[in-house]
Amino acid sequence: MADRPEDIQYTKTHEWVRVADGEATIGITDFAVEHLGDLVFVDLPDEGQDVEAGTTVAEVESVKAVGEVYTPVTGEVTAVNGDLADDQSSLSTDPFGDGWLFKVKVSGGPDDVMDLAGYEAQLESEGEPA
Numbered sequence: 001m002a003d004r005p006e007d008i009q010y011t012k013t014h015e016w017v018r019v020a021d022g023e024a025t026i027g028i029t030d031f032a033v034e035h036l037g038d039l040v041f042v043d044l045p046d047e048g049q050d051v052e053a054g055t056t057v058a059e060v061e062s063v064k065a066v067g068e069v070y071t072p073v074t075g076e077v078t079a080v081n082g083d084l085a086d087d088q089s090s091l092s093t094d095p096f097g098d099g100w101l102f103k104v105k106v107s108g109g110p111d112d113v114m115d116l117a118g119y120e121a122q123l124e125s126e127g128e129p130a
Contacts, residue, residue, distance in 0.1 A: 004030065005096050009072070009110055010119035016096060017072045017110050024073045024110065027100040028060060028091065031123060036062040039088035044080040044102055051077060053109040058101055060091070069101060074108035 004010075008018040014032035018025045033039070041061040051057045051071045058069035080102045083090065090098040114122070123129070 004116055004119070006116045008096065009113035009115065011070065011072050011113055012122060013068075013070050015070060015072060017113060019073070019106060019110065022106055023078060024075070024104045024106050025100050026069075026071060026073070026102055026104065027095055028067070028069060029119075030095045031128065032060075032067060033091050033095055033099075036060060036065055036067050038063045039091055042084040042088055042091075042101070044084070045077045047077050047080060049077045051075065051104060053111040060088075060101075071104065072110040072113050073104050073106045075104040075106045077102055078105050079103040 008016045010016050010029065014029045016027050016029055039060060039062050043059040043061070045051060045057045051074065053072055053074045054070060056068045057071045060067045060069060081100050084101070093099070
C-alpha cells in the first residue's frame with residue numbers, strides 16, 4: 001500500500017480530497033484501487049460540470065467491478081486527469097499524486113471527511129489492515 005498523506009482528508013467511501021486556494025483535488029485511495037483489482041477504464045466528469053457533495057461523479061472500472069466515485073465537495077469541475085483515459089497505472093503507482101481524478105472549484109464542503117487517523121481506524125473497524 002502507498003504511504004497515505006496526512007495533509008489530505010478521506011471519505012468513508014475511499015475517496016481523498018486535498019483543498020488548496022479554493023480548489024479541491026479528488027482521487028481514490030490505495031485501498032480502493034487495491035480492492036478493485038486490474039483497472040481497465042476511468043469515466044471522469046466533464047470540465048465545467050457542476051457537482052454536488054455526496055453524489056457520484058465518476059466511475060473506475062476493473063476487470064471484476066465498477067467503483068463509483070463520489071465528490072466530497074460542491075462546485076464546478078475545473079480539470080480532469082486526461083492521462084487516465086489511456087493508462088490507469090498511476091492510480092496504482094501514485095494514487096495520491098499523479099493518480100488524481102478531477103479538480104473542483106469549491107463552493108461548498110468538504111462534507112463527511114476524516115483525517116488520516118480516522119480513515120485508518122475505519123479500515124481497521126471493517127477488518128481491513130490500515
